Amino acid sequence: MSQGLHIAGDEPSERADAARNRRLLLDAAGALVAEQGADAVTMDKVAAKAGVGKGTVFRRFTNRAGLMRALLDHTETQLQQDFMFGPPPLGPGAAPLDRLIAFGCARLALVGVEGEVLRAADASPETRYTHPAHRLCHAHITMLMRAAGVTGDIPLLADVLLASLDASLVMAQLTTPGVDLARVAAAWEDLVRRIVR
Amino acid sequence: MSQGLHIAGDEPSERADAARNRRLLLDAAGALVAEQGADAVTMDKVAAKAGVGKGTVFRRFTNRAGLMRALLDHTETQLQQDFMFGPPPLGPGAAPLDRLIAFGCARLALVGVEGEVLRAADASPETRYTHPAHRLCHAHITMLMRAAGVTGDIPLLADVLLASLDASLVMAQLTTPGVDLARVAAAWEDLVRRIVR
Numbered sequence: 001m002s003q004g005l006h007i008a009g010d011e012p013s014e015r016a017d018a019a020r021n022r023r024l025l026l027d028a029a030g031a032l033v034a035e036q037g038a039d040a041v042t043m044d045k046v047a048a049k050a051g052v053g054k055g056t057v058f059r060r061f062t063n064r065a066g067l068m069r070a071l072l073d074h075t076e077t078q079l080q081q082d083f084m085f086g087p088p089p090l091g092p093g094a095a096p097l098d099r100l101i102a103f104g105c106a107r108l109a110l111v112g113v114e115g116e117v118l119r120a121a122d123a124s125p126e127t128r129y130t131h132p133a134h135r136l137c138h139a140h141i142t143m144l145m146r147a148a149g150v151t152g153d154i155p156l157l158a159d160v161l162l163a164s165l166d167a168s169l170v171m172a173q174l175t176t177p178g179v180d181l182a183r184v185a186a187a188w189e190d191l192v193r194r195i196v197r
Numbered sequence: 198m199s200q201g202l203h204i205a206g207d208e209p210s211e212r213a214d215a216a217r218n219r220r221l222l223l224d225a226a227g228a229l230v231a232e233q234g235a236d237a238v239t240m241d242k243v244a245a246k247a248g249v250g251k252g253t254v255f256r257r258f259t260n261r262a263g264l265m266r267a268l269l270d271h272t273e274t275q276l277q278q279d280f281m282f283g284p285p286p287l288g289p290g291a292a293p294l295d296r297l298i299a300f301g302c303a304r305l306a307l308v309g310v311e312g313e314v315l316r317a318a319d320a321s322p323e324t325r326y327t328h329p330a331h332r333l334c335h336a337h338i339t340m341l342m343r344a345a346g347v348t349g350d351i352p353l354l355a356d357v358l359l360a361s362l363d364a365s366l367v368m369a370q371l372t373t374p375g376v377d378l379a380r381v382a383a384a385w386e387d388l389v390r391r392i393v394r
Contacts, residue, residue, distance in 0.1 A: 129369035156384035159370060163360040172326035173356060187353035194391050 025050050025057060026074040029067060030113070038112045043067065068113070075110050076133045082106065083140055096148035097196050100141060100161075104188035107137070107165045108181055111174075114167035137162060148196045157195060164191060222247050222254060223271040226264060227310070235309045240264065265310070272307050273330045279303065280337055293345035294393050297338060297358075301385035304334070304362045305378055308371075311364035325363075334359060345393045354392060361388060 028049035032041045043064060047054040061067035088094035089102040128134055142158045150157065163169070165188065173179050225246035229238045240261060244251040258264035285291035286299040325331055339355045347354065360366070362385065370376050 129366065152387050153380065153384045155373075156370065156376070156381065157388070159366060160357065160361040160384075160388060163363065163366055164357040166360065169326065169356060169360055173353065176352075179353070183350065184353065187350045187357075190349050191354070191357060191392075195388075 021052070021056070022060060022070075023074075025052070025060060025067075026071055029071045030075060033071070033113050038068070038115070041068070041071075071113055072110075075113055079106055079110065080133070080136055096144040097192065100144045100148070100192045100196065101189045103137075103141060103144070104161075104165055104192065105185050108170065108185050108188065111165075111167050111170045111181070115171040134162070145196070150196055161192070161195070164188065218249070218253070219257060219267075220271075222249070222257060222264075223268055226268045227272060230268070230310050235265070235312070238265070238268075268310055269307075272310055276303055276307065277330070277333055293341040294389065297341045297345070297389045297393065298386045300334075300338060300341070301358075301362055301389065302382050305367060305382050305385065308362075308364050308367045308378070312368040331359070342393070347393055358388070358392070361385065 025046055029041055029046045032045055032049060041064070043057045043061075044054055046067065047057045050057075057067065061070055082090050083099070083103055083106070085091060089098040090106055091099075094102070138155075138158050141161055142154055145154050145157065170184055173184055174181070222243055226238055226243045229242055229246060238261070240254045240258075241251055243264065244254045247254075254264070258267055279287050280296070280300055280303070282288060286295040287303055288296075291299070335352075335355050338358055339351055342351050342354065367381055370381055371378070
């Protein structure tokens, strides 16, 4: 496992340099999504935002679908770190109910990226329930429901909770007049309280 | 609109004959799904079960995907008739809570057909929320929740309830050791009771 190590020095290694550039580009792409929505993310704009040449973005991610997939992995990984090790209420230290509510709100904040990536990457609906990121989220909210003293069929209740946060569902909800992310987040909190009480 | 009318007589009209044959084939296909699962449905078996030649099945439905789509329409239409006009507890006359529970169980009974059709017909996840059948189910459970005195964001709660019955989710659940349709139905009833109480 020594390949993950390098000796820190004045000059970063090429590997560390590449990782830093990758993070720089994905942060730029994520900022674009937050500012202008996922549809606004183009290879050109990401390059401009990150202050690099367009060729660098293409070399790294091949095409827009590749960029969006990498962005999803990046944001998923960030979310996992936040709910496992980050500050409360998403991370450890808050009451299980509050952590559940925070989890849903954090996932909903990713829906714009997720939905776009699902479209761009032509992700199969069949594989989403077996994806490691999905399993980790399932394990997380199962743990929180047990800690909150929820009774009943907790694994299947966890499926329902995750299904309510599904990107394609939420994207469809957001096209309904009068429905915005704040309202979906409020409905999530209401649902969690009905299940936990 | 006179094209839908015909004069009843000793000899059924060709149109009525065709409709009866179509129903005969779809009933045979539905019976095969119930007995042996959706994977067992082939054009050959449907023809044998209905007592007609294989060519008749191909002329009517073109291929297996066409047959499965027609079967889904057929079963959806049947379900709609049952929950709008059929006997209680699915149809009118039972308490809203009992009708909600019965609705989920009836939908779950269709999951085998639905899941197979979604695969066979390559149905787009984007269109499922705008499909008329989905809208009708949404309107139905929204009405039942209001009648049961549920408070809160009823349209979004209805989305969650329907999402928990989604064919691709339930098919994935059924691949989990220890999970069968009866357990998913019990979880549905539990979920409905948490939302209605």
